[in-house]
Amino acid sequence: MTEPILSVRGLKTEFRTADYHVQAVDGLSYDLHAGRTLAVVGESGSGKSVHALSVMGLLPTPPARVTAGEVLYRGRDLLKLPKEEMRKLRGDRIAMIFQEPMTSLNPVLRVGDQIAESVILHKGASPEAAMARAVDLLKKVGIPSPDKRVRDYPHQFSGGMRQRAMIAMALACGPDVLIADEPTTALDVTIQAQILELLKDLQREFKMALVLITHNIGVVAEMADDVVVMYAGRAVEKSPVAETFKDPRHPYTRALLGSVPSIFSRKDRLAAIAGQPPDLSLAHAGCPFAPRCAEVLPRCASEDPPPFALPGGRMSNCWKAEDKVPA
Numbered sequence: 001m002t003e004p005i006l007s008v009r010g011l012k013t014e015f016r017t018a019d020y021h022v023q024a025v026d027g028l029s030y031d032l033h034a035g036r037t038l039a040v041v042g043e044s045g046s047g048k049s050v051h052a053l054s055v056m057g058l059l060p061t062p063p064a065r066v067t068a069g070e071v072l073y074r075g076r077d078l079l080k081l082p083k084e085e086m087r088k089l090r091g092d093r094i095a096m097i098f099q100e101p102m103t104s105l106n107p108v109l110r111v112g113d114q115i116a117e118s119v120i121l122h123k124g125a126s127p128e129a130a131m132a133r134a135v136d137l138l139k140k141v142g143i144p145s146p147d148k149r150v151r152d153y154p155h156q157f158s159g160g161m162r163q164r165a166m167i168a169m170a171l172a173c174g175p176d177v178l179i180a181d182e183p184t185t186a187l188d189v190t191i192q193a194q195i196l197e198l199l200k201d202l203q204r205e206f207k208m209a210l211v212l213i214t215h216n217i218g219v220v221a222e223m224a225d226d227v228v229v230m231y232a233g234r235a236v237e238k239s240p241v242a243e244t245f246k247d248p249r250h251p252y253t254r255a256l257l258g259s260v261p262s263i264f265s266r267k268d269r270l271a272a273i274a275g276q277p278p279d280l281s282l283a284h285a286g287c288p289f290a291p292r293c294a295e296v297l298p299r300c301a302s303e304d305p306p307p308f309a310l311p312g313g314r315m316s317n318c319w320k321a322e323d324k325v326p327a
Contacts (some may be wrong), residue, residue: 004031004072004179005209006055006094011069013047013054016062022280026051026233028070030226032177034162036201037210039224039241041256042216045277047233048213049099052179054116056096057086073177092122095170099182101162105154112138112150118172137166137168141198160191164198176204179211182221196223217260221245229253232278232288235307238315250314251295287319295320 013025024048040048054060057072057078071078073094078086082256088093098104106114116130125133131150135223138146141164154162164182170178184192196219201212212223220227220241227244229237229252237250248254258271278284285294290300297319305316308321 001032001097003075005034005074006032006211007070007072008051008055009070009072010052010323011051011071012067013050013064014067014108015120020281024064024233024280025054028230028233028235029227030212030235030238032052032209033112034178034209035175035203035207036225037212037223038085038226038228039212039214039220040222040228040230042230043215045280046230048215048230050233051209051230052096052213055179056094057081057083058090058096075326079192088122091118091175092173092174094177094179095173095175096179097163097166097170097181097183098302099185101159102165104166107154110151110153110251111157115150115165115169115172118169120175133172134168137172138165140171140202141165141168142194143168144290160187160195160318163187163191163195167195167198167202170300171206174206175208177209177211179213182215183212184216199223217256229256234288234317235315236289236315236317240314241314243312243314249310249314249321250291251320255292255294287317 009029011025012023015022028047028051031037036207040051042048050059054066055078066079069079073089076281078089105111111259112131112134115134116127119125119130119133120127135146135150138150143149143161143164151309157165184195187195199210200223206317212219214220224241224258225237227236227241231252237244237248237253239249244253245257248257255273260272261270273292278288285301286304287300293300300318304319306319307315310316310321
């Protein structure tokens with residue numbers, strides 16, 4: 001396989017004030033290859049979105065701070081770039097779609113102006129050429145009458161149309177890497193399916209690499225080539241998507257899959273994961289999933305397992321992982 005277009009290596013991000021300290025991302029690593037989709041999945045609070053904002057350089061400092069690791073885009077460490085250099089990359093070569101478009105779109109600017117702004121800033125286009133690009137992008141993402149809707153304000157768009165406008169804005173400069181943070185959470189099921197299909201079509205057209213952040217296992221099955229499962233700020237399993245569903249190697253991954261409804265299941269009730277995710281502001285010994293794990297071993301309460309490399313390029317952060325070799 002070719003060199004990854006984006007590599008995250010040992011990323012650690014914390015939030016620190018005089019009163020509290022939270023290790024929100026704890027040693028996350030993965031590779032993203034051109035044209036492929038990597039799903040980052042886990043419960044709320046697992047560090048999925050914080051990791052994405054760390055990659056994009058968008059966390060407020062203070063209280064947030066990246067304390068360790070590398071984020072390599074085509075071999076360049078984004079964490080070491082001057083702010084001005086990072087601004088040039090962000091929105092141009094690396095773009096992001098946020099979870100709630102109404103909080104990401106400026107309510108007092110027309111949608112077309114917001115899309116055109118990126119083209120003017122990064123590509124040096126004239127206002128006329130940039131607006132023509134905005135109309136073309138709105139057409140690509142399925143907005144009806146784009147030459148008219150380009151003059152509308154965000155509140156004049158429906159939720160699904162606002163998300164499409166956000167996708168158009170992210171694609172304005174033809175990025176190599178697109179990070180989509182829960183892009184369908186606030187939408188109804190029919191619109192969710194349309195947005196996911198749109199992302200797949202645009203990924204093929206623009207030949208982008210996609211990081212898809214989600215808690216929806218169904219979306220993972222539909223969209224991803226590879227999966228990173230996060231829990232308590234760390235990756236507990238990494239695997240190709242087919243292997244993740246066929247043979248999950250971490251108890252948390254198995255529990256997540258077991259909680260998904262299926263028309264083939266004969267269970268009267270869905271399986272639930274007992275307990276709550278750990279409070280990351282408190283120190284803990286052993287595996288952070290141990291208090292909720294149905295397969296817990298005595299050593300899990302006191303010994304924190306390292307990531308173990310498994311056959312097929314897989315990884316599991318569990319003492320019960322078979323064929324384990326320290327990664």
